[in-house]
Amino acid sequence: MPELPEVEVIARGLSQTLAGRTVISVKVPGLTRLSDAAEVIVPGVQGQTICRVYRRAKVLLIELENESTLVFHLKMTGRVVHGERRDINKHDRIVFVLDDGSWLIFSDMRKFGYVKLFTKQLLENWDFLQKIGPEPLESSPAELVERIAGRKTSIKGLLLNQSVVAGVGNIYADESLFRAGIHPETKGHRIGHERALKLFAELQDVLKLAIRENGSSISDYVNAHGDAGAFQNSFNVYGKKGQQCSRCNGLLQAVKVAGRTSTFCPHCQPRR
DNA sequence: CCAAGCACCTGACGGC
DNA sequence: TGCCGTCAGGTGCTTG
Structure with missing residues (x-):
């Protein structure tokens, strides 16, 4: 169950390998209930280059070139893993195919987690983050x-x-x-x-x-x-x-x- | 302001 | 063998 240290380790790991990569395409085997719809996420990230990966509280944030941000909450069983292309499995929720052929995969067995896409403005006004206390x-x-x-x-x-x-x-x-x-x-x-x-x-x-x-x-x-x-x-x-x-x-x-x-x-x- | 309880989910595990 | 109940816990919501 990812808490601050786990999300921090994920963010640091992704930061090393994702910065500068571009999203070529997106596969959506099945999103979780609280996620944004594929119709929102897919067109918003396609062709976008990743600028920055960071953490706030237990949330993982991936900022894109156009200043929008992909937000992941892993809750209990969520995973965000970057690696080589592989077979899709039953818990995979969304796959971002990158320009070097690698895959960034969000999977979540229990479907408590979510992925959302925010514009800069909407992220700043997101009440979830506004209520969060100090790091x-x-x-x-x-x-x-x-x-x-x-x-x-x-x-x-x-x-x-x-x-x-x-x-x-x-x-x-x-x-x-x-x-x-x-x-x-x-x-x-x-x-x-x-x-x-x-x-x-x-x-x-x-x-x-x-x-x-x-x-x-x-x-x-x-x-x-x-x-x-x-x-x-x-x-x-x-x-x-x-x-x-x-x-x-x-x-x-x-x-x-x-x-x-x-x-x-x-x-x-x-x-x- | 606070507590308690439920809902959301799936899989692991123990008891029978 | 399999069925059934319980537990795991982050967060949002309702109720008191």
Whole structure:
């Protein structure tokens, strides 16, 4: 499930190989429900040269020569992979055929993700992006602490809330809470300043480490070249309910917080 | 302002 | 063998 680090790794990988490539044709085996129609995307990208590939929150953006932008949200199982021409498979949603013969493929088994095409103006006014909070790797921990000050929601819910901080999903929320020693159900306003600073410093740390490790591959994630990430091997808590805590050897527990499974160590992350 | 619950999807997995 | 229920989780929406 791609969160900030996974989308960042994809964007960096694509940036190396896509800049300057031109879209020759488009194949549309079947789009997802929330995607723009093929009638919008195909004529808008044909003949266009790719200028820039970047990420904002969990969204992947590919800017074209005419200042329009292809936007991908991968949600749970989406992939964007660039490589040699290959057979179309059942989960492929759209294929961009490039001028060197290579293919850029968006596939998504569960069809939660989407691809949309925006003009410059429409992208600037897209309410989804306008609601997104600051990038955690481009903000200081002190700035991020202000975003949770006085909030009565659980810290887990705040971390997952994209308008509070961008790009954090279930994996990196649980991992940073473990590192900071904070119980996921702790209310935002009950976290002391020092501990909150620690939380966001740990969040930054874990995001950077994950990017360095090529992201986390749980089930579907692969980078722009189809390779799995390795950070899942460094998880302390995510998906480890019932296993031993790496710090105290106690058993990890799972609870639902903000509608999501949250795995934590009751000893290292005590309820206050 | 906040929580809870559902919807959207498919595949993996466990129980019987 | 296969059927059935549950779970995975990002986001939008509704309801309270």
